[in-house]
Amino acid sequence: AKDAGRGTAVVFDDTMHREAEERRLLQEDLRLALDGGQLRIGYQPIVSVRQGDIIGFEALVRWHHPERGLLLPSTFIALAEETGLIESIGAWVLRQACSDAMTWPAHMRVAVNISPAQFGSAALLNHVAEALAASGLLPDRLELEITEALFMNHLAESDGFLRDMRALGVRIALDDFGTGFSSLGYLTRFPIQKLKIDRSFVSGATDFENRKAVVEAIVGIAKSLHFETTAEGVETAEDLAWVRSLGCDQAQGYHFSKALPIDHVGAFILGFGNG
Ligand code: C2E
Numbered sequence: 001a002k003d004a005g006r007g008t009a010v011v012f013d014d015t016m017h018r019e020a021e022e023r024r025l026l027q028e029d030l031r032l033a034l035d036g037g038q039l040r041i042g043y044q045p046i047v048s049v050r051q052g053d054i055i056g057f058e059a060l061v062r063w064h065h066p067e068r069g070l071l072l073p074s075t076f077i078a079l080a081e082e083t084g085l086i087e088s089i090g091a092w093v094l095r096q097a098c099s100d101a102m103t104w105p106a107h108m109r110v111a112v113n114i115s116p117a118q119f120g121s122a123a124l125l126n127h128v129a130e131a132l133a134a135s136g137l138l139p140d141r142l143e144l145e146i147t148e149a150l151f152m153n154h155l156a157e158s159d160g161f162l163r164d165m166r167a168l169g170v171r172i173a174l175d176d177f178g179t180g181f182s183s184l185g186y187l188t189r190f191p192i193q194k195l196k197i198d199r200s201f202v203s204g205a206t207d208f209e210n211r212k213a214v215v216e217a218i219v220g221i222a223k224s225l226h227f228e229t230t231a232e233g234v235e236t237a238e239d240l241a242w243v244r245s246l247g248c249d250q251a252q253g254y255h256f257s258k259a260l261p262i263d264h265v266g267a268f269i270l271g272f273g274n275g
Pocket residue numbers: 044059060061072073074077090093113114115145175176199203232233234235252253254255259
């Protein structure tokens with residue numbers, strides 16, 4: 001028993017060591033990825049439920065790693081947050097997304113995800129202003145997606161930042177709504193224009209009465225506060241019919257498209273019939 005215990009401890013140590021080493025390697029690679037042009041943005045369409053046309057695209061970062069292939073944000077955003085690299089990655093995404101959006105029809109918006117970790121420094125405000133100035137994009141075509149985690153960890157910074165963004169004319173969406181430590185107080189305290197209903201309540205939700213009740217409640221709150229709503233994770237025609245019946249304004253999900261490389265966006269818009 002003593003030997004077995006020691007054996008387990010050794011294996012555990014080994015695994016921890018390998019994981020730490022793995023993280024260190026990935027972190028070094030990530031530093032080089034930005035300068036090396038390995039980060040790309042995928043654009044996922046957001047569709048108006050009533051009119052059925054594209055109202056804009058969400059920018060989703062991807063890492064084309066030279067050896068590991070395509071890496072999704074779940075493998076590197078947390079690492080970028082812990083190392084502080086999120087600041088320069090976030091600035092790059094903002095610049096790139098704003099300049100890409102300039103190639104789309106003028107009524108289409110671009111949504112950019114902002115990590116709570118980007119609120120640690122004062123640089124974020126400048127990065128947004130610079131991305132708008134460099135691209136010439138009208139501020140109301142840029143929508144920043146934030147999560148409730150921000151209010152938990154960076155209440156003071158976020159308050160001023162969101163007010164400055166609204167003064168600039170940039171739109172604010174509350175992402176993954178319903179999954180965090182939601183306080184309805186946030187909805188009236190901060191200048192928000194949109195709630196994005198998390199896909200855990202949406203995909204296949206027709207099967208589950210409880211989820212239905214949650215989405216109905218969220219849409220009701222949003223309507224009374226005059227927020228737009230986007231249902232995330234609309235994967236099937238059935239999901240779409242359901243979020244339509246609940247009165248969601250917009251839908252986003254694999255039913256329409258996954259995130260597309262920028263050079264496929266133009267053709268997608270034309271094919272969708274509202275270029
Ligand atoms: P998110 O902001 O909630 O983005 C939506 C995620 O759901 C995306 O995953 C998207 O590909 C996926 N998705 C879209 N439609 C469907 C669907 O119908 N079914 C399912 N199962 N999934 C769908 P992705 O691209 O892997 O991004 C994951 C998360 O990484 C994002 O979640 C966002 O929080 C974060 N992220 C992505 N890009 C950035 C970025 O540029 N900066 C920051 N800070 N975070 C980012």
